[in-house]
Amino acid sequence: MHELGVVFAMIDTLDDVRKDNDLTRIERVTLDLGEVSGVIPEYLQDCWKWAASKRDWLAGATLDVQQIDAVTVCNDCGRTYGTVKHGRTCPHCGSEHTELLRGTEFEIRDVTAM
Numbered sequence: 001m002h003e004l005g006v007v008f009a010m011i012d013t014l015d016d017v018r019k020d021n022d023l024t025r026i027e028r029v030t031l032d033l034g035e036v037s038g039v040i041p042e043y044l045q046d047c048w049k050w051a052a053s054k055r056d057w058l059a060g061a062t063l064d065v066q067q068i069d070a071v072t073v074c075n076d077c078g079r080t081y082g083t084v085k086h087g088r089t090c091p092h093c094g095s096e097h098t099e100l101l102r103g104t105e106f107e108i109r110d111v112t113a114m
Contacts, residue, residue, distance in 0.1 A: 003043040007051045010108065011058065017111060018057060028062045028112035034105040035070040035084055070103025 014026055033039060045063060052058040070083035074090035075097040081090065088098050 003039060004047045004051070006039060006106070007044065007047040011051055011055065013108065014058065014111065015055075018113070021113070023057075023113040025057050025114040026061050026111055027114065028064060028110075029108060030064045030066060030110040030112075032068050032105045032107045032109050033065050034068045034103040036100070036103040037106050038104075039106060041065050041067070066109065068102055068105045071101045072098045073101050074098050 010029075010031075014029065017023070018026060033041060033044070044065065048063040052061050052063075071080050072083040072086070072088070072090075073080045074093060074095050076095035077090060077093040079090065079092045080101065081092065083100060083103055085091075089096050090098055
């Protein structure tokens with residue numbers, strides 16, 4: 001389960017944000033998570049709850065995960081489509097000359113603190 005390692009890295013970043021901004025407590029973190037990022041949201045939440053509870057400045061903080069849908073563009077016809085439903089083959093023209101535009105994100109969007 002790599003989600004725990006991801007949460008530890010996220011907490012390190014949040015600790016830096018907390019110190020740089022003289023915050024005493026973080027109450028909520030909003031995360032943009034790509035649909036094909038390889039991170040399982042349910043596991044991420046479980047790891048978050050456990051790891052956050054080990055730090056006074058983060059205990060009880062909410063992790064709000066916002067899914068970013070995966071979108072692919074076809075280099076032949078120029079149209080976009082949902083990656084998860086259709087994979088690498090364009091449903092419009094059948095081409096396999098495609099590129100993933102979005103869906104792998106893992107970004108802290110917002111931090112609510114005291």
